[in-house]
Amino acid sequence: MDTLNNLALGFSVALSPEVFLFAVIGCVIGTLVGMLPGVGPLAGISLLLPATFGLSPTTAIVLLAGIYYGAMYGGSTTSILMRIPGEAASVMTCIDGYAMTQQGRAGPALAIAAIGSFIGGTVSIVALMLLAPPLASLALRFGPPEYFALLTLGLLMLAFLSGGTMAKTLAMAAFGLFLGTIGIDLMSGFLRFQYGIVALGDGIGLVPVAVGLFGVSEILMTMGQGSAPAVQKPRLRELIPTRLDIRQSVGPIGRGTVLGFLIGIVPGSAHIISSFLSYALERRLARQPERFGHGAIEGVAGPETANNAAACGAFVPMLALGVPSGPIPAVMLAALMVHGVAPGPLLMEQQPALFWGFVASMYVGNAVLLLLNLPLVGLFVSLLRIPYAYLYPAILVFCILGVYAVSESVVDVWIMIAMGGLGYVLRKLDFEVAPVVLGLVLSPMIETALRQSLAMSSGSYLILVNRPIAAAMLVLAATLLIVCLLPRGSWRRMLGIEG
């Protein structure tokens, strides 16, 4: 009952004209930020942070949160239509979402992405509302050893991601892991593989790599076809998901919600892997895994749901404990501090209107985003009517602008262009590029977590198996590896005997 009373208080705050207006503004900005290649939610929130200083704390946090989950909605749009990940969490959506677009099914893909995002977001808020304090104390038990085990599990999922030969997939992952080691070593301060280029000191950014490997390489691939692909003119009926689409999406959306939320609450910045894990899971569970990569709607529904659920889960440690679970909640915590609200375990008691207003505004925001995105599906799809001769140069310009805008670094633009060329060659040779992105994301996290664990245990590897959560996850990872190697002749594919 308490919860209901509190929620009523929350809705009275969230539906007050000022807060509601800013929730909608946040959602719209977030959608745009998500769509622009390069400019992700972190950049969007950071840029707008100063503009919130004049607002009340509740309004400010509602606006910033709207940008965050709005970007999760918007990120899918360019992934599906143009194979350009608007932000990192929608990399996996590129694969099957774009394949659907090529089959003239962009409409259902966009609609399912929006619906999945809505369900993932809304269900997660219910979980956040009811379970935040116990979940937060569970999340705290994730120290470096547990984090390492979780990431190892994520990395092993690569084996499931592979559409082609496992050797090629693992080679790509290793390349990604290597890219991730470039830059300053956080544990010792040494610069690695930097070759005197100052801009490489911070490592290779995810954004230029993802935009280059997916977006720019796609433009090159199309150019290589000689004749321009026919411009699509989808009819209205084709915009709506079929009954089969919906039936196929129910399971992925449900699983994506749970998976995304659980990964979201873990402190660290592993949120991006929620979409990778969801994709791998759906592919593994599918009756016809060979459909993946060729326009399987499950490959859109699962990851898109998971990234929204994770975005929401990330608020659990932030609101319940006042600790950031990733860079984006960290900026939002800073915003609260600027407004004189001390984030901490007592936030819920001391600032009930803020906490419950925030929770309620997330319900409102998700509903707004669904209403905003569904009608826009038709508009977005009609972008495909633009002849490629005009569309592609424009996309390229947006890619360059977006990548440059994130860090104001020309080096990033060069990295993007080089990755575009590399992606073109790799795809011609039938390599998948998603494992490169996953390797790049995981590499610094997995290394730091392992070395922090070893620092904690003074060098003993036993710390990884002495702790129950870590041990359980490592056992699961080992089991998965065995399961993955045994059936379906995967070991044969690995040795290259097949075909």
Add this chain to the structure above:
Amino acid sequence: MTRSVALPALAVAFGLCLPQPLLAQDIYPSRPITMIVPFPPGGVADQTARPVAATMERLLKQPVVVSNRQGAGGAVGMAATANAKPDGYTIMTALSSISVIPEADKLFNRTPAYQMAQFAPIALVTADPTILVVPADSPWKTLAEFVADAKKRPGEISYSSSGLYGTLHLAMEMFAHAAGIKLKHVPFNGAGPALTALLGNHVQALASGPGVVIPQIQAGKLRPLANWGAKRIAAMPDVATFKELGYPSVEFTIWAGVFAPAGTPEPVLTVLRETMGRVVADGEFKSAMEKLQTPIAYLDAPEFRKFWDQDAQAMVKAVQAIGRVE
């Protein structure tokens, strides 16, 4: 744009262009000033720089634009300021780590990104003491108990920090060095994750700013043991300073100050110094800093330079005591 709007707009734009070069020579500032913050938005430096810039803008009647140039622990933005044209149109808000980076570079035989002599200090704005905290359920009730236990089992009590050679790391090592104890260091990427690790009992101690630890202390999750500041702070009157507890050399603050590139003309520096003096006395600025729970600790350029020199010496000593981490 319709023609009726376009034409006057063009005329105005043209008109604005003309007298600009004529005015520029005499009075500083005659065009927008860029304030570089070498850290991401939302960090301590950014939180201080934004109200400073907003107040300067009001007083100088010229836009003061905050530009976050993050990277390499701040070295990217600091080097950008060091190498900027010294004309007063590029200034910077930086933290105490400005003294550490060249020393760490030396440790690794790297060409330093910048030299300290490349900056002209303008004003110290804030100085926050660090607080030593342990989980509320840990066995140590006082600093003496903590030190005694650490002496019994060297290298076993662990602490988290915001990063290698970061402020939280240096503060802890400075204390450990003075107390003759050896602690186990587990670096994290930022003060937030370092706090998370302590709350999850993955490490046993942490040095961090009052704004971060006070809410956790109030919630009964953490216990403060000592304060690195020169004197006790109002929010925690019971927490003694290291000096009071018998460690006279242990003093550490995370400070934020405004700098210009060295070689900035003296008249321009005078304008900036006077402006900063008015900024810290400004009502709106004061209330902005109060919200952040960050005490204003204003020092004008000459005193700031003295403070900075002393602080830098202590930092360099701490870095050298840590040495190269293999």
